[in-house]
Amino acid sequence: NDRMRIAQIGCGSRGRGAHLEGGILPHKATENFEVVAIADPWKGARERINGSIEKAFGRKAREFVSYRDLLAMDGIDAVMIASPDFHHTTHLEAAAKARKHIYVEKPLATDFGKLVKAYDAAKAAQAAGSIIQVGTQLRSLPGIAGARELMKSGVLGKVMRIDESRNGDKPYWYQYLGKDVKKEDLDWNEFLGDTPKQAFDPRKYSAWYGYYEFCQGPVPQWGAHFLDLMHYVMDCGMPQSCVCLGGVTTWKDENNFTTPDNVIATWMYPEGFVVTSSNNFGNSAGNTRKFFAEKGTLAVDNWNVPTYSAEGGRKRDGSIRGKIEVTPVPRPDHFLNWLQCMRSNQTPHASIDAGFQHAVAVMMAVISYDTGRKTIYDPKARKITTA
Numbered sequence: 001n002d003r004m005r006i007a008q009i010g011c012g013s014r015g016r017g018a019h020l021e022g023g024i025l026p027h028k029a030t031e032n033f034e035v036v037a038i039a040d041p042w043k044g045a046r047e048r049i050n051g052s053i054e055k056a057f058g059r060k061a062r063e064f065v066s067y068r069d070l071l072a073m074d075g076i077d078a079v080m081i082a083s084p085d086f087h088h089t090t091h092l093e094a095a096a097k098a099r100k101h102i103y104v105e106k107p108l109a110t111d112f113g114k115l116v117k118a119y120d121a122a123k124a125a126q127a128a129g130s131i132i133q134v135g136t137q138l139r140s141l142p143g144i145a146g147a148r149e150l151m152k153s154g155v156l157g158k159v160m161r162i163d164e165s166r167n168g169d170k171p172y173w174y175q176y177l178g179k180d181v182k183k184e185d186l187d188w189n190e191f192l193g194d195t196p197k198q199a200f201d202p203r204k205y206s207a208w209y210g211y212y213e214f215c216q217g218p219v220p221q222w223g224a225h226f227l228d229l230m231h232y233v234m235d236c237g238m239p240q241s242c243v244c245l246g247g248v249t250t251w252k253d254e255n256n257f258t259t260p261d262n263v264i265a266t267w268m269y270p271e272g273f274v275v276t277s278s279n280n281f282g283n284s285a286g287n288t289r290k291f292f293a294e295k296g297t298l299a300v301d302n303w304n305v306p307t308y309s310a311e312g313g314r315k316r317d318g319s320i321r322g323k324i325e326v327t328p329v330p331r332p333d334h335f336l337n338w339l340q341c342m343r344s345n346q347t348p349h350a351s352i353d354a355g356f357q358h359a360v361a362v363m364m365a366v367i368s369y370d371t372g373r374k375t376i377y378d379p380k381a382r383k384i385t386t387a
Contacts, residue, residue, distance in 0.1 A: 007061075228357075
């Protein structure tokens with residue numbers, strides 16, 4: 001049977017909107033697959049995504065509360081993981097041990113020890129034939145692929161600093177408040193997983209992005225995209241060190257959110273450049289994403305149409321004139337790439353190694369934020385220490 005049977009773990013807005021409706025369904029006419037199973041601790045999420053599945057395939061998928069029961073089902077070829085951040089390593093490791101093809105969301109991890117375990121399981125699955133795509137989809141954009149080729153050409157010369165500032169006037173987790181989550185419709189313990197037990201709180205379930213025990217904030221959330229983009233464009237290694245500062249400085253109210261709304265992280269890379277990612281949810285001005293080099297500047301303020309110029313280049317030589325759009329490199333979108341690689345047995349755009357790379361950088365920032373100390377990564381020992 002040539003038909004790929006896919007299951008979805010995590011059926012919230014990301015699973016339903018990005019993975020199903022905006023991810024694989026646009027390729028239903030050309031790729032032979034069906035969605036056969038779903039798992040989510042909340043009945044409401046399962047019902048909503050199953051409505052979309054029934055509309056697309058003419059029948060509903062099997063429903064499970066726990067990912068364990070879904071992975072025990074016969075006949076599943078591939079699994080898409082869109083659970084909350086703190087579940088990613090658990091679900092990735094389990095799906096890898098079950099030898100499934102996997103699409104897993106970023107950030108890949110919220111705990112470094114769990115990251116290493118999940119990565120090792122994923123590498124073993126990959127060696128056995130599993131195709132694993134990490135959900136850092138920017139490297140599948142033609143403009144970003146073009147930026148990588150531009151950097152490889154040497155036209156901008158040596159890069160010494162890369163900055164992203166991605167701001168808003170209100171934290172994004174507020175938009176998730178107000179869901180009608182009833183205790184009887186939710187397996188609260190399944191949601192908590194291996195985090196400390198606590199009383200049912202519908203606000204914490206709905207807006208988990210805003211609570212630090214479930215989500216460590218915009219550096220792992222948004223910064224993972226930026227870091228992966230930067231790693232891809234620069235074709236670089238692991239970061240050497242990191243410092244991260246921030247806190248809840250603006251949005252203090254009855255929700256008692258603990259995820260930082262004002263944060264900045266800085267990494268040093270062995271190739272000799274510094275990277276900074278910052279987020280301010282009190283003022284939306286100042287958004288930027290730039291690579292500063294000796295002959296000019298690459299601007300990725302628009303994901304789809306990066307531009308470059310000689311601006312600021314101390315060694316600019318007249319070879320770059322005006323603002324030039326990066327020449328795009330055609331590529332299939334991120335989900336189509338995954339679907340195609342499962343047939344061709346090729347490595348997808350965002351491999352598990354790329355996911356491990358961004359996750360290490362993220363965890364260095366998180367540990368620095370938690371401890372108030374500089375973090376250092378040892379790639380041979382695969383350890384993060386503080387200084």
